Amino acid sequence: MAERRGRRGFGLAxxxxxxxxxxxAVAGTRAAVEVDAEGQAAAMVTAGTAQGDALTxxxxxSLALVALASWGVLLVTRGVVRRSAxxxxxxxxxxxxxxxxxALGDLRGTVEDALTEVGATGGASVTGWYLAAVVGGVVLVLAAGLAVWQVPAWPEMGRRYDSPTGEERAVTGDPESPLDLWRAMDEGHDPTDRTSP
Structure with missing residues (x-):
């Protein structure tokens, strides 16, 4: 029962x-605030701040991509590396x-400065993308906190997916056929190496 709960928690997290x-990651590339003013000057500010990454x-x-990469590492590792991820x-x-x-304060300041330059009054209001980034950040924190707490109990990838460790197998004699040579190489061993473990 505890194992099933651990697997379910791992999957959901x-x-x-x-x-x-x-x-x-997507929300960070979209405008986090929008111009909250009226008139032609406000339209000019909106057009000016929409260029490039002024309001993103x-x-x-970047940090969302780091978190995603950490989760990728967490999925395929074990032990200390997994806890570190x-x-x-x-x-x-x-x-x-x-x-x-x-960023919210800086972006609001950018919009207010631009409005002041063109002689318009108003401010900046947050967009849905900003709210999505905040909500997504909270979910990421909760999931990562759960991972730090529960990762020792979560299922791990099987060892059969690991790369060869370099351990040498015992040599029982000369390979009997070319097929034995290919099998030895496929298993990561040098069939010409006659040393014993």
Missing amino acids: TLAALAAGTTC MPLVT AALALLASLGLLAAAAA
Whole structure:
């Protein structure tokens, strides 16, 4: 029963983290705020700030990609490396939330400065993309926190997927046929090496 709960928690946390990380990565490339003013001057500011990355959150995108990469490592590793990947995912997720919070003030300031330059009054309001980044960041933090806490109990990838470790097999004699040579090479052994383990 506990094993089934662990597998279910692993699956849900992984899916939630991947969905939230992807959402944050995309949301960071979209405008986080929009001009909240009226008139032609406001339209000019809107057009001016829409160019390039003036109102986006590139740090949020970068940290979301770090969190996603950490989850990728977490899926295919074991032991200390896996725990380290979970900790990195948590740090990246917390950094993402901090970056989103810091970006809001900067982006609002950018819009307000642009409005002042053209003699318009108004401000900036958050967009749905900003809210998506914040909600996704919270989900990432929760999933990564669960990973740090539960990762020792979560299922691991089987050892059969590991690369050869370089251990040598005992040599029982000369290979009987060319097929034996190919099998030895396929298993990662040098069929010409006659040393014993």
